[in-house]
Amino acid sequence: MSENNSLIGQTLRQHYKIVEQLGCGGGFGETYIAEDIDIPENPKPQRVVKRLKPTIKYQQVQRLFEQEGQILNRLSRYDKIPTLYAYFEHNQEFYLVQELIIGHDLTTEMSQPWSEAKVLNFLSEILEVLAFVHQNGVIHRDIKPGNIMRRDRDQKLMLIDFGAVKEVSNIVVNSQGKSSSTIAVGTPGYMPVEQAQGRPQFASDIYAVGITAIQALTGVTPRNFIQDELGEIDLQKLAPNISEKLANFLTKMVMVNWRQRYSDAAVALRGLQGNIEPISGILNWILLKITIGLICQYKNCDFSIFQNCLQLFVDRLQQNSNSVNYEFYKTVSMSLLKAQEKIAIEYRNQIGGSFPTIVQYSPFHSEQKRENLGWVNRKISQLRSELKKSIKQNILEVFQKILVVC
CATH class of the missing domain: 3.30.200.20 (Phosphorylase Kinase; domain 1)
Known part of the structure; x- marks a missing residue:
């Protein structure tokens, strides 16, 4: 220019x-x-x-x-x-x-592979936005890491650069005087076959989200994805340690034939929340039970030892979205003794039952889901700060009462 x-x-x-x-x-x-x-x-x-x-x-x-x-x-x-x-x-x-969105696009977050937990959170959040878009009869047509921004002020994902507007720049007139687009709108690697042929579907956006999720999970760019003999993405070779449920979900998102994918974002969101246990809901109960497990384990020790162990746990929990596998929390939770559940109830009572109620989430409970996850995150941050100050007195009193019960 x-x-x-x-x-x-x-x-x-x-x-x-x-x-x-x-x-x-x-x-x-x-x-x-x-x-x-x-x-x-x-x-x-x-x-x-x-x-x-x-x-x-x-x-x-x-x-x-x-x-x-x-x-x-x-x-x-x-x-x-x-x-x-x-x-x-x-x-x-x-x-x-x-x-003007103050933040960064997701390409800056993909230098290292994401944990399944972070990928699941990404899928849940972006599909919710895309469901609104599809419900308004619009196909985005250019979903990719560079067109998804994380807003600094609240860390929410923003969907930008809709492909429909770009089509305005590519219009030509044929010999019959009718308008058509000179090129398919989209980005190679994230654009499925039907879209490249000028026939985009709602399922074309589903494909792009799935490709983005696989890239985040594996750290591999789409041009280097492994394909099987039928031309389908071979997720088991790309991510051999992926859970079966997530593998099945992503595989359906990126099928070559658009009719075999989820038909739109609302359908995909229901599939996600129906097949994969919501992390934000179970995290509440896991945090509670593992904390009680640590209390039981160290009830006869110097309290500073318990404090250090709890600090270590909080540190690991805060890394959940980056490095700790979701299955780890589920396994540890289920392995705790049945007796600890009684103490957990006492723990809830002592803090006034302030843990939010765990519900079976659906696409229509998205706000409740966000509130619950936000509460847990705030509680973790609050607890971390208190532990750094040797635990504020009111928290200490709660723990001491439970130690007596133990």
């Missing part, structure tokens, strides 16, 4: 002052950061401005851009999709103005 064609320093619609160029999106155009000078705040809030440059200017392109703008505006009301502030035409080019 020539310097004379740069938008830096210009103000669009007397509203958005371009201050920085983020990158060039090929046929899509360019992406910039702009200050919203119409907002009476200092510093001025920043927005992302995307400049679309169609290869041919004609009425059909304008109409398609208007339609896609309306779709993005509707989708952006969802908290995990960037807000669309404006879409307009200027000097025979098209512009989108969107929320």
Whole structure:
């Protein structure tokens, strides 16, 4: 792009002052950061401005851009999709103005393979967002690690860069005067066969999510995936230690024939939550029982020994999303003595029953699931802080009472 064609320093619609160029999106155009000078705040809030440059200017392109703008505006009301502030035409080019997400995309997190626990959490969260997209009749068409951002302020996943808008830049007119796209929208490796052939389905997005999950789990990029003699991804060779349930789920997501995949994100989400025990729910009970196990084990020892062991456990628990296998917690939990369950009940009573109730989650309990997991995470962080200060007095009193019961 020539310097004379740069938008830096210009103000669009007397509203958005371009201050920085983020990158060039090929046929899509360019992406910039702009200050919203119409907002009476200092510093001025920043927005992302995307400049679309169609290869041919004609009425059909304008109409398609208007339609896609309306779709993005509707989708952006969802908290995990960037807000669309404006879409307009200027000097025979098209512009989108969107929320600037402060965070990082998932490519930065994939330098090392993820644990199954982290992959499961990723699948649950991104499929929930995608279910909303599909329920609005929209196919994303370009899901990949670079188009999934983790927002800094709350660590939530954000789905960005919908492929439908990119199609506006690739429209041409055939000899009969009808519009068509010059290239398939998507990214090789994450784009299934039917999408590459110009026939995307909701199941095409499912494929892309599955590919992303396998990449996260294995640390292998899609171009290096092992395939069997039928051209299907050989997950057992890529991830020989994967649990059977997760392997079955991912295998169905990435079948070559789109009709053999989950039909849309809502169906996939039900499959995930029906076949794999929710980590956030069982983590509550496991944390409780292992803590009681440590109390029982060290009840006759110096309390500092118990404190150190509990600290060690909390450290390992905090690493759950990165390195500790989910099956470890389940195995340890089930191996605890039956007698400890009675003490666990006493433990619950002593702390006022503040552990949230464990429910059988479904796609319609997603908010309750997030609240429960958030509570456990906060409790772990709180406990860690207290242990570093030799355990605050009120926690110590609870433990001492249980030690008496033991």
